Amino acid sequence: MIIFEGEELLLHFHEAASDYIIISFASADQTEHAYDRYFLQPIAEKYHLSCLGITTKIDNFYQHSDMHHIIPLCNEITQHYKKIIIIGLSMGAYAALKFSAALHANIVFAMGARYTLDVMVAPVCGIMQRTIDRLDPYSIQETTIFPHEVSGKLYIAHDIYKGILGYNDIDHRHANKIMENLPNSVLVPVPFAHHLVVNSLKGSEEFKSILDMLVTEEDHLVIAQVAKIRRYHIHNIYSKILILKDRYPLLVYKLLLSKSLSQVKNNHIVYDDNERNLTLIYQLFIRGYVKESRSLLRSCLLRGLLQCSLYEANQMNENAGHGFRLLSDQLDYLVAHSGYLLVFDAVQKKITTTRFLKGESHQLPLRIYNNQLVCLWKEMVFSLKYMGSEIALMPLHSEVQANNVLSIEQQDQTAIIYTPEHKFCFRVDLDGNGDFYRIEPREWEKFAIV
Secondary structure (H helix, E strand, C coil), X not given: CEEEECCCEEEEEECCCCCEEEEXXXXXXXXXXXXXXXXXXXXXXXXXXXXXXXXXXXXXXXXXXXXXXXXXXXXXXXXXXXXXXXXXXXXXXXXXXXXXXXXXXXXXXXXXXXXXXXXXXXXXXXXXXXXXXXXXXXXHHXXXXXXXXXXXXXXXXXXXXXXXXXXXXHHHHHHHHHHHHCCCEEEEECCCCCCCHXXXXXXXXXXXXXXXXHHHCCXXXXXXXXXXXXXXXXXXXXXXXXXXXXXXXXXXXXXXXXHHHHCCCCCHHHHCCHHHHHHHHHHHHHCCCHHHHXXXXXXXXXXXXXXXXXXXXXXXXXXXXXXXCCHHHHCEEXXXXXXXXXXXXXXXXXXXXXXXXXXXXXXXXXXXXXXXXXXXXXXXXXEEEEECCEEEEEECCCCCCCCCECEEEEECCEEEEECHHHCCEEEECCCCCEEEECCCCCHHHCEEEC
């Protein structure tokens, strides 16, 4: 229910029988939802928690005179509750801190918080600049959060990871300013969460458990609960994979095929990222982890067929390795440096690429058999016959195999596909477009034999 509408700000109120009340501030880029929802609304309604939700019609970092009306309204309502918890994300986290004393906060939970809009104090980003452009020089200086403006225990949830140069640099600078200058500040580490920390803590059950710890005001309990949620949250796991995959591909490989990941809620978000999976497969291969590269590719293909976890697919592949294996299981695939699987498209009659590992019926993965480029169709092996703009299939041991069969040249475990007499070679660009070119392939244009 909206209880106040100003020129730029709105105040929502959900009344319930809880001992404490939440005041939430919306983050930036949520203006289109200012009237119909507020930050933490689903949690407040599901668990019957009283909540005052402040939303913005324009991204203004709550630097507007509407706050002079909203603050007294909030205080009139919150005086009937035992504790006042203020929560915000990014722009909302800034407001949660900036107005905490005026709102008589007992607890503030600020995620990805900003400390100031004054570039002389800390760096700003594009969204912050929108507000700066509307303010006069004195008002910009006054946007800095001063100690007398905060009250209660301040929990600063921040991505502390610094393993990559420039990673979340603005966030680090603002978080450091907050910790240095604002009293009763407690750092709550959320590694790999990036700026939008809440994404690693999403879920009504998960966030409610954080609220339960915040009410205790026991720092170690809050930190431990956030760490527990973050560690097993699919968004955080996914962020960690994206950050580490190029530096530690073997570590990411072990994580993808682990039993623990197979038990994580919403793990399909990680499993179904075929672009990342195929790129990782290529990276593993060229770094010498050939067995792991093949294991991951075959697990991805089997998952596409059975819709199981990568852990289960890997277990099935490993068990199959101890017994009889079909020829089709023994033939290697070709993966491009840009993270694409090479296939023969029977409709277009050409070699193309895919990241759809479930497989279309007319797209046959390219394989290698006795140094020949082949594909399997209905349990039969076909070689590829080059015919200029089109490519045809013919039985592998056909006597018609003449000079127009595509050839494979292996170099240090990688492969190059050539037309007859090495006139053209096939290569794939970063966008997955592949064709034959009259140039020598560069190192990164070779294909991994997986």
